Amino acid sequence: xxxxxxxxxxxxxxxxxxxxxxxxxxxxxxxxxxxxxxxxxxxxxxxxxxxxxxxxxxxxxxxxxxxxxxxxxxxxxxxxxxxxxxxxxxxxxxxxxxxxxxxxxxxxxxxxxxxxxxxxxxxxxxxxxxxxxxxxxxxxxxxxxxxxxxxxxxxxxxxxxxxxxxxxxxxxxxxxxxxxxxxxxxxxxxxxxxxxxxxxxxxxxxxxxxxxxxxxxxxxxxxxxxxxxxx
Amino acid sequence: xxxxxxxxxxxxxxxxxxxxxxxxxxxxxxxxxxxxxxxxxxxxxxxxxxxxxxxxxxxxxxxxxxxxxxxxxxxxxxxxxxxxxxxxxxxxxxxxxxxxxxxxxxxxxxxxxxxxxxxxxxxxxxxxxxxxxxxxxxxxxxxxxxxxxxxxxxxxxxxxxxxxxxxxxxxxxxxxxxxxxxxxxxxxxxxxxxxxxxxxxxxxxxxxxxxxxxxxxxxxxxxxxxxxxxx
Numbered sequence: 001x002x003x004x005x006x007x008x009x010x011x012x013x014x015x016x017x018x019x020x021x022x023x024x025x026x027x028x029x030x031x032x033x034x035x036x037x038x039x040x041x042x043x044x045x046x047x048x049x050x051x052x053x054x055x056x057x058x059x060x061x062x063x064x065x066x067x068x069x070x071x072x073x074x075x076x077x078x079x080x081x082x083x084x085x086x087x088x089x090x091x092x093x094x095x096x097x098x099x100x101x102x103x104x105x106x107x108x109x110x111x112x113x114x115x116x117x118x119x120x121x122x123x124x125x126x127x128x129x130x131x132x133x134x135x136x137x138x139x140x141x142x143x144x145x146x147x148x149x150x151x152x153x154x155x156x157x158x159x160x161x162x163x164x165x166x167x168x169x170x171x172x173x174x175x176x177x178x179x180x181x182x183x184x185x186x187x188x189x190x191x192x193x194x195x196x197x198x199x200x201x202x203x204x205x206x207x208x209x210x211x212x213x214x215x216x217x218x219x220x221x222x223x224x225x226x227x228x229x230x231x
Numbered sequence: 232x233x234x235x236x237x238x239x240x241x242x243x244x245x246x247x248x249x250x251x252x253x254x255x256x257x258x259x260x261x262x263x264x265x266x267x268x269x270x271x272x273x274x275x276x277x278x279x280x281x282x283x284x285x286x287x288x289x290x291x292x293x294x295x296x297x298x299x300x301x302x303x304x305x306x307x308x309x310x311x312x313x314x315x316x317x318x319x320x321x322x323x324x325x326x327x328x329x330x331x332x333x334x335x336x337x338x339x340x341x342x343x344x345x346x347x348x349x350x351x352x353x354x355x356x357x358x359x360x361x362x363x364x365x366x367x368x369x370x371x372x373x374x375x376x377x378x379x380x381x382x383x384x385x386x387x388x389x390x391x392x393x394x395x396x397x398x399x400x401x402x403x404x405x406x407x408x409x410x411x412x413x414x415x416x417x418x419x420x421x422x423x424x425x426x427x428x429x430x431x432x433x434x435x436x437x438x439x440x441x442x443x444x445x446x447x448x449x450x451x452x453x454x455x456x457x458x459x460x461x462x
Contacts, residue, residue: 008371012251015253017251017252017256018251018252018253019252020248020249020250020251021249021252025248106371107375107377108376108378108384109379109380110379112376113376113379114379116374128370128371130249130363130368130370130371131363132251136339136361136362139339139361140336140337140338141359143359144338145337145339145341145344146339148344148345149388150391151388152385152388152397153339154383154384154397155378156383157378157383158381160381162383162400165400166383166397166400169393169397169400170385170397
């Protein structure tokens, strides 16, 4: 029997209309959808984004919702990824195509990459469908250009000790999950004497999207701060 | 009379199926499409990407194709941008909505941003629709993850003197238009002693897409090299 294909699919930042045509076409026919969740009680945000597409399907599909808890221990996490890949491989071996959905793009800061490696190494047919990244969703919402001409853009997923070092070498900084470390970020950015424009976006492209000048004050997982140093 | 809305729209890296649903919906109804071209004899690549959508339209639309030559002189370029914005404003004042289409995403290295500023400052209603960026198109084509966990991604639009300085501070480098400067890039990257994975992609998501390990050898405008330093 022909084995199924494993597809990684970005569903974009939140607005279902920011799905690609390719993602919608795939979702209309896919046998199995894999949508990990971080806790048993917490439905997958990525799954909610594609729900309106799934609601229009005529034929049945299977949904896998493996648990990927938000823990730091990589050894423990690996067990969860292996467990998820087993569930997926079972479906692939039965000839079913599986789409693993991720918020934003599957190649940027996604747990998809760990599961993908496990399955790719076993020689299954694979495909990656890119998605709108949260940070271009944020710049679109804020109506600012991220970069022009020869400007360098730096994407920093976490405010940590390396940020001050790289700061002077780039022009635009996209800092993710900033609401966790607003004070630390303020201190680092204000320490740079160049002229700057600071814009924060929360829940980009969703109904409760917020765009503001300056740093984020509220706690929110989906917070991004864009800092543009003007030459 | 109600004035028209000015919309910046990313059409993605090349495959029409990488348009967003929002872009397709907008293109089905928009009054005017603005698709700059770099030379009179050179049709817009962005326009060719949306052609299949436009071919299915029932009602008429207008296409504006202002000239944005590939020159370096910013003063001279500004005249072209002003000229384009005049053409667009004429349509907006006549109550027509205008979509300015750009390859990839409109907020990343697009001439759209210059025209947008001119029109935004005049208080017209505006919107930006994000597009799939060429570099996530490239990582998807190459089936690699760009970054995981706390890894820093640096986007470098041009191989220049700043690259060696920033190199040690990031984990993944996306270098655009690399075929122009392959030798210089090789020298800089090989000067970094960390383990690295180098992948080049040309014409990502198009029919003649090429993915290869190492640097680009052919001359091609749409060449991107991804360098991942492994920790």
